Amino acid sequence: MKKRILAYGRLSEAQMAQLSREFEVQQFKGLASADDPEFRAALPGAHGLIGSSVAISAELLENAPNLEAIASISVGYDNYDMEALSQRGILLCNTPDVLTETTADTGFTLIMATARRVVELADFVKRGDWQKSIGPEHFGSDVHGKTLGMVGFGRIGAAVARRGALGFGMRVRYAMASPKPALEAELGAERRELDELLAESDFVCVTVPLSEATRHLIGAHELTRMKSSAILVNIARGPVVDEAALIEALEMGHIRAAGLDVFEREPLSPESPLPHMANVVALPHIGSATHETRDAMAQRAVDNLILALTGERPISLVNEDAWENRHNA
Numbered sequence: 001m002k003k004r005i006l007a008y009g010r011l012s013e014a015q016m017a018q019l020s021r022e023f024e025v026q027q028f029k030g031l032a033s034a035d036d037p038e039f040r041a042a043l044p045g046a047h048g049l050i051g052s053s054v055a056i057s058a059e060l061l062e063n064a065p066n067l068e069a070i071a072s073i074s075v076g077y078d079n080y081d082m083e084a085l086s087q088r089g090i091l092l093c094n095t096p097d098v099l100t101e102t103t104a105d106t107g108f109t110l111i112m113a114t115a116r117r118v119v120e121l122a123d124f125v126k127r128g129d130w131q132k133s134i135g136p137e138h139f140g141s142d143v144h145g146k147t148l149g150m151v152g153f154g155r156i157g158a159a160v161a162r163r164g165a166l167g168f169g170m171r172v173r174y175a176m177a178s179p180k181p182a183l184e185a186e187l188g189a190e191r192r193e194l195d196e197l198l199a200e201s202d203f204v205c206v207t208v209p210l211s212e213a214t215r216h217l218i219g220a221h222e223l224t225r226m227k228s229s230a231i232l233v234n235i236a237r238g239p240v241v242d243e244a245a246l247i248e249a250l251e252m253g254h255i256r257a258a259g260l261d262v263f264e265r266e267p268l269s270p271e272s273p274l275p276h277m278a279n280v281v282a283l284p285h286i287g288s289a290t291h292e293t294r295d296a297m298a299q300r301a302v303d304n305l306i307l308a309l310t311g312e313r314p315i316s317l318v319n320e321d322a323w324e325n326r327h328n329a
Contacts, residue, residue: 003309004066006042008051009073012295015302022306023048034060043067048309050301058084069308071301073294075099076237077318078210085319089326092318093304095297096155099288104159106287107235110259111148111164111203113281114231116140117257120278141202141229141256144168149201151194151218152208152236153177160205160235161187173197176208176217198225203233210237218242223249231257235287238263243274250279261287 004024007016008031019025028039034054043064049056052073058081061067069091070080077094085092113119117140124130124138148164150157153174164170165187172189174180175197183189194217198204204226208214218232219242226232232255234241243264249255257279266285268275275282288294304314317323 003047004045005048006046011298048305050305055079057081071305073297073301086322089322091308091322093314093316094318095300098296098300099293100155100159102290102293103156103287107160108163110233114257114259115143119281146202147171149197149204150174151176151206153180157207158183195225203231205233206236208236215239216242220245226255229256233259235261
């Protein structure tokens, strides 16, 4: 008898066919929440889940006694109760590496767009306000030769820094990461304490994962440490930055601008002033949103789930302890 999986992510016809050859598949198109009655009713019989953007809580897992593995079509896993998963020996898989370069492209796009005021000045032209040569009030700032401070220096952080150092001759500083001697040699990167990095950098790019330790990591204190000419870019998770403090810092001119792909609440609240601020470039969480990357992420998740449910080690396993518990039992 085939194992049963619930699919609620964007999967191609070929990927669905691949899963269907191995398992009995129930698909939930457009699933917005785990509170969906049909989804909750199907959970008790599920051996595997594959999807993204749906929070999986400990309470939900209690209704899934047969669950063996979850393949998340994402890198971040703050939507999952890791303690409950590991206690149950449920494998959680994600999709690192696959989206590194694409997300780094998004980060550097925000650096360039904020520095050169691209969105603001494109709107200026669209409104018909370009009636004469622009003056200093519309000038941007250079990116090449400036100091890029990376808050977090994992795969994505390193990829952003590589673009800056090798493509734009930027000085790279990094914080909130263990020493990276290989990257220091490759990019001339230097490690700093967070406060030092903030004071030194012209561009501060946030790439740390969200955890209780990093929630509101960038708050009022940290923003006041930055140069008034500095630009903050967040491609990590929205709650890593205290949004209220950021709005105040932007309004008061404590920092020059912000480029944001993530927010504390997503989709962004209509009441938020951020998208209406001239010195903010706000994007709808497009970090990995290209056809090629999203398809590759979905394929990695499919491969992970097939391996996990057939007793093999997944390619990208988040909770190693669950694997050890399962195989040492």
